[in-house]
Amino acid sequence: MIYFDKVTKLYRDGTPALEDITLSIAPKEFVSIVGHSGAGKTTLLKMLLAEDAPTTGTVYFESTDVHSLPKSLLHHYRRKIGMVFQDFRLIPNKTAYENIAFAMEAAGRHDDEIASDVPHILDLVDLGSKGGHFPHQLSGGEQQRVAIGRAIVNQPDVIVADEPTGNLDPVNTYEIVEILKKVNELGTTVLITTHNKGVVDAMGKRVITMERGRITRDDAHGQYIL
Amino acid sequence: MMMTFKRILSAGATSFTRSGLVSFATVLIMTVTLIIIGALVLLSAVLTNTLTSIQNKVDVNVYFATTAEESQVLAVKTRLEQRPEVDEVTYTSRDQSLLTFREKHQDDVLTLQALDQLGDNPLGASLAVKAKDPTLYAAVVQFLTDDTAASSIIDRINYAQNKVVIERLSNAIDATQRAGLAIVILFVIASIIIALATVRLAIYSARDEISVMRLVGASNMYIRGPFIVAGVIAGLISGLIALAFFFPVTWYAGYAFSTWLGGFNLFTYYVVNFPFLFMVVVGSGLVLGSIASFLGVRRYLQV
Numbered sequence: 316m317i318y319f320d321k322v323t324k325l326y327r328d329g330t331p332a333l334e335d336i337t338l339s340i341a342p343k344e345f346v347s348i349v350g351h352s353g354a355g356k357t358t359l360l361k362m363l364l365a366e367d368a369p370t371t372g373t374v375y376f377e378s379t380d381v382h383s384l385p386k387s388l389l390h391h392y393r394r395k396i397g398m399v400f401q402d403f404r405l406i407p408n409k410t411a412y413e414n415i416a417f418a419m420e421a422a423g424r425h426d427d428e429i430a431s432d433v434p435h436i437l438d439l440v441d442l443g444s445k446g447g448h449f450p451h452q453l454s455g456g457e458q459q460r461v462a463i464g465r466a467i468v469n470q471p472d473v474i475v476a477d478e479p480t481g482n483l484d485p486v487n488t489y490e491i492v493e494i495l496k497k498v499n500e501l502g503t504t505v506l507i508t509t510h511n512k513g514v515v516d517a518m519g520k521r522v523i524t525m526e527r528g529r530i531t532r533d534d535a536h537g538q539y540i541l
Numbered sequence: 542m543m544m545t546f547k548r549i550l551s552a553g554a555t556s557f558t559r560s561g562l563v564s565f566a567t568v569l570i571m572t573v574t575l576i577i578i579g580a581l582v583l584l585s586a587v588l589t590n591t592l593t594s595i596q597n598k599v600d601v602n603v604y605f606a607t608t609a610e611e612s613q614v615l616a617v618k619t620r621l622e623q624r625p626e627v628d629e630v631t632y633t634s635r636d637q638s639l640l641t642f643r644e645k646h647q648d649d650v651l652t653l654q655a656l657d658q659l660g661d662n663p664l665g666a667s668l669a670v671k672a673k674d675p676t677l678y679a680a681v682v683q684f685l686t687d688d689t690a691a692s693s694i695i696d697r698i699n700y701a702q703n704k705v706v707i708e709r710l711s712n713a714i715d716a717t718q719r720a721g722l723a724i725v726i727l728f729v730i731a732s733i734i735i736a737l738a739t740v741r742l743a744i745y746s747a748r749d750e751i752s753v754m755r756l757v758g759a760s761n762m763y764i765r766g767p768f769i770v771a772g773v774i775a776g777l778i779s780g781l782i783a784l785a786f787f788f789p790v791t792w793y794a795g796y797a798f799s800t801w802l803g804g805f806n807l808f809t810y811y812v813v814n815f816p817f818l819f820m821v822v823v824g825s826g827l828v829l830g831s832i833a834s835f836l837g838v839r840r841y842l843q844v
Contacts, residue, residue, distance in 0.1 A: 390761070393756060394757075394758030398757070404753045404756075421757055422758055423544075
């Protein structure tokens with residue numbers, strides 16, 4: 316489903332951010348990418364989202380070279396991936412309901428679909444009563460649940476979560492991980508980067524360890540080892 | 542397509558109302574910009590009117606000999622009126638000249654007595670010639686000098702003594718118009734740059750929002766649309782405020798400075814030319830708002 320073929324990304328000064336990464340992720344997998352800050356985890360995700368292009372190598376998504384896509388088609392490609400960020404990145408002047416609805420509107424979904432799906436998604440992330448709240452009226456955990464709701468509402472093929480629990484307390488971390496597990500069990504591929512050893516160890520799923528732009532470990536049922 | 546358009550309109554309006562302080566600041570700066578543009582339109586009208594009224598006061602008088610027949614003078618008038626450089630020719634007969642002279646000197650008993658003693662009318666007929674432009678008087682005088690039928694009955698033309706004044710005035714009018722145009726262009730450009738910068742600053746504050754929109758798969762049009770709608774709303778509101786601002790200002794100026802401006806009433810100009818001012822001020826607001834938003838968002842869509 317996702318295939319990084321000898322991907323290298325060099326900074327302008329020639330320092331490698333990613334070095335000769337070859338990586339394959341199958342459908343319905345739950346993959347954790349771990350590593351110190353600066354190991355290249357976020358750069359790897361940016362390559363997948365076509366936010367940044369590799370210096371050499373190719374990134375394939377369902378056999379398509381994502382960096383060969385014309386700009387006019389990029390938004391279609393990005394609709395296949397649901398993104399969750401450490402800092403939530405909700406649209407501040409939209410309510411929780413509107414933030415989730417926005418992703419559906421952007422995908423050209425009809426009003427009646429939006430009216431039926433968004434409340435369902437809000438219930439799924441346990442925010443049924445807070446649809447009318449603006450992001451600043453929600454706690455960090457609640458904002459992250461809205462972000463997950465927004466990521467899954469268009470039923471993407473993959474959820475990419477960059478440090479999704481980085482700003483959360485243990486209780487909220489647990490809730491977010493449970494939601495991501497549930498999404499994965501429903502058939503969506505999940506790819507997360509994290510520094511949280513507890514999350515990775517509790518999951519017992521595939522773990523890719525990165526160091527200085529390289530993959531140093533890739534374990535099918537791995538542990539957080541740095 | 543219709544659904545997308547409706548959503549963009551709705552999102553733009555919502556974004557404008559919810560971004561309270563940023564929208565307020567944008568409207569404020571754009572209003573000042575549009576007031577400057579509107580004020581320059583009014584100033585230009587005052588300038589044009591003043592210059593026209595000064596131009597209208599300039600003419601060349603052709604005095605005919607007392608022996609010249611009225612029909613001969615009228616023939617010269619007709620020939621002058623056919624000249625492309627001539628705007629208007631006013632004929633004053635000998636009798637009218639005498640009447641005007643008497644009225645003008647009605648308190649000067651000695652002069653009137655001297656006139657009575659002459660018995661005959663010593664004043665000739667005259668033509669007051671207005672050219673379309675002060676620089677064209679030389680051509681009018683040249684025509685009269687070259688026209689033998691006219692020059693044989695002309696006593697004198699007051700162009701020579703007016704020439705220096707006319708030339709100076711022509712130069713002054715020309716310089717004023719050029720300077721006025723330069724100032725208008727300079728102010729308009731400066732105002733537009735300030736308005737563009739303000740709108741771009743407002744969009745800069747939403748750059749993270751734009752990046753999120755991109756990452757959830759929104760098309761560039763869908764991201765850009767609401768910002769353009771918000772820009773258009775800001776432009777429209779600013780334009781209407783600026784236009785409303787000119788109502789009391791021109792009313793007061795019309796009342797207070799009409800005499801000073803040679804009878805030109807700014808309020809009358811505002812009322813009569815309201816559709817034109819509406820188009821300039823509100824139109825500038827709409828164009829400024831939409832173009833500034835379009836350009837402002839563009840830089841954050843470059844991925």
